[in-house]
Amino acid sequence: MKYKIKKGDQVEVISGRSEDKGKRGEVIKVYRDKDRVAVQGVNLRKKHQGQIQTQGRTMTPGIIEFEGPVHISNVMLVCSACGEPTRVGVIREDGKPKRVCKRCEAVID
Numbered sequence: 001m002k003y004k005i006k007k008g009d010q011v012e013v014i015s016g017r018s019e020d021k022g023k024r025g026e027v028i029k030v031y032r033d034k035d036r037v038a039v040q041g042v043n044l045r046k047k048h049q050g051q052i053q054t055q056g057r058t059m060t061p062g063i064i065e066f067e068g069p070v071h072i073s074n075v076m077l078v079c080s081a082c083g084e085p086t087r088v089g090v091i092r093e094d095g096k097p098k099r100v101c102k103r104c105e106a107v108i109d
């Protein structure tokens, strides 16, 4: 298991841009080859979108906001049991790797 963070996890931003530090959100995408994740509401960027063709219609969405990727080392998993950002350990249970909270030792998966 290379990554201890996966899509759908709650994470807290622990470093990086000051306006994002301390923010919590759900991981909406993992960029495996780039060691980055996109987190809901974090590192918001605006993109000017020109006209796009969709199903034969032309749409002009204007400015769209999207979550830019943040480096995986800048976020910490929030334990669902104790609610704190935590380091993640891995144990084997029935031969399968499971993530555990290093604070409260609850199994996260």
Ligand SMILES: [Zn+2]
Binding pocket: 079, 080, 081, 082, 083, 084, 086, 101, 102, 103, 104, 105, 106
């Ligand atoms: Zn915990």
